[in-house]
Amino acid sequence: MTNAHTIIHTLIKNEVWTLLKEELTKLDVPAIVTLIERSNELQSTILFRFLPRGKAKQVFQELDPSKQKKIIDGLAQHATLLTNLMNDIEPDDRTALFEELTGKVAQQLMQLMSKENLQITTQLLGYPEDSIGRLMTPKYVAVKSHFTVKETLSHIRRFGVDAETLSVVYVVDQNWKLINDLRIRDILLADPDDKIDDLTKHELIVLSAFDDQETAVHVFKDYNRVALPVVDSSNTLLGIVTVDDILDVAEEEQTEDFHRFVGVKDAIINPVQASVSFIYKKRIGWLMALVLMNIFSGYAMSRFDTVIESMVSLVFFLPLLIDSGGNAGSQSATLMIRSLGKGDVRGRDWVRLLSKELAVALLLGLTMAVGVSVVASWRAPDIIPVVSLTMVLIVVVGSVVGMLLPFVFTRLKLDPATASAPLITTICDISGVLIYFSMAKLYFGM
Incomplete structure (x- = not known):
């Protein structure tokens, strides 16, 4: 364990909360994730309580599912912190968390969420397990085909703050049917008076919300994309899937195949935590x-x-x-x-x-x-x-x-x-x- 980790654990042991908060501000997200992963349940909860709201969201999304559940248990008596956390984390990460929780705990957490976030989460959980619908996020930027480049940039500045990614912008019609997508690079390099419709001449690649997640892994690999749109059977834009989520899926599949290959049919995610029996x-x-x-x-x-x-x-x-x-x-x-x-x-x-x-x-x-x-x-x-x-x-x-x-x-x-x-x-x-x-x-x- 590094010197910084030793100092922080000593501050927790001696209950020096002011200095603890100062030390945590010096660490970046990966360092805090490592620190929490190596801490026991009580220490993890204390560390999480002293994180700023924005950083708490980032750290939580990077934690192992088993550690996420322990933090949820540790924060059970802190309704405000839990409410903020459930409303702050990304929809796809929230869906993944709910899949790991018991029905009773998931129901309790849903009661803390805003109406908008609850609606999104319920929708995502309604898709089949291991489907692309469970991975997608509704946080993207969409524009109309008749927009000019100037209007599009203004729209991005207004609505792009909470988007999962701004690398790609999606073009839809009045009924929210997907027409095409555009790289932000193509928009930035175009003339301000150009119409978006004139820039969307390339082939559109889409994913179905009901396809298996492995399908998305192959599509991302074949087309080398950072994000892809997800549509329903009527080509209505439902959300997007980003490459970071696909990398997680690919890693899980490879781990599962490895365990099966060496003779363990059901992959053991964490052999340290698994019992001997x-x-x-x-x-x-x-x-x-x-x-x-x-x-x-x-x-x-x-x-x-x-x-x-x-x-x-x-x-x-x-x-x-x-x-x-x-x-x-x-x-x-x-x-x-x-x-x-x-x-x-x-x-x-x-x-x-x-x-x-x-x-x-x-x-x-x-x-x-x-x-x-x-x-x-x-x-x-x-x-x-x-x-x-x-x-x-x-x-x-x-x-x-x-x-x-x-x-x-x-x-x-x-x-x-x-x-x-x-x-x-x-x-x-x-x-x-x-x-x-x-x-x-x-x-x-x-």
Whole structure:
């Protein structure tokens, strides 16, 4: 912890409130967020109470949801502070907070909000969970197409104070139907007497309030925008979504996919706060399933007792061969999952990708066969043909399995990230044992 943090916690402990307020004014928003995140519930509440109203809003919006809930609990006896906070924070951030709260607490907080903010929040909460409607904010600047540039700039100065962003201005008709959007740069560089309608000649990109949030992630990436308009089925402008909210969604999706990929189906947002029993229950089912699958690997080996007894040197290369297949499969699965998640690959592409994966896997297998042949020439030269051919086959099998599993999961309406590395490794273990000892039995005529 930094010296400033130590000083502030000492001031709280000694109840030196005047100096505490002075010290907090010296810190910027990120520093205060870090300080509150590292403080206990009582310290966090005290720190928040001494923040100026404007800074309190900024800090609260940057806090982790679990810390936000603790501050809400700590401020329960301070109605004025809570009222200010609920009315000050941005609509999309307020909606995200309400999603984390129990119905009773959310209802109590709604009673503190202004009529306008309550109406906005109720509207946003009415959209499906994980929809773009939950992310959007109604705080934007819209102008009419018949405005001149001069009138538009005057309008922006008058109504743009509370806008989420002024990088983009939206053009609507008399019925609030979206016509187009304009970058503020284009407006500033235009002649003051130019009509807005004359500046809106580019393609309009919009989002539907009912689309999934992942759709917005792909659109922002493809078009490199800082904000996009959100419309309903009749093209009425409802709000906008900004890139900072989309970055949060993308991070959540990547975190969830990562946890699923390593075998934890339900992502644990904060493993420090999760109980031992919770983590245990989320992991044991998957691991027990893999244990049962590995029984088949042991059974397969037992069917080749005669081969193993005749050529004990075969056992030396078994871990190397099956690990190679598992590693190749995990590589392939990782690439496919990432490509599916980014939208670069669609379900119908599996046939075309299969032929490409077979070619790559064959080259990889041949290269790795050369390496294992060198090792075998020193350890057991007589089994070089067996380990070399097995290496090629097992790398091809592992790569194909790793590539196909994400597509199978997608077809079954499951998250492709659940095609995890342990599952691929287990499949490669079983197939590797069968391929290796079958090849040995065939080659040596046993």
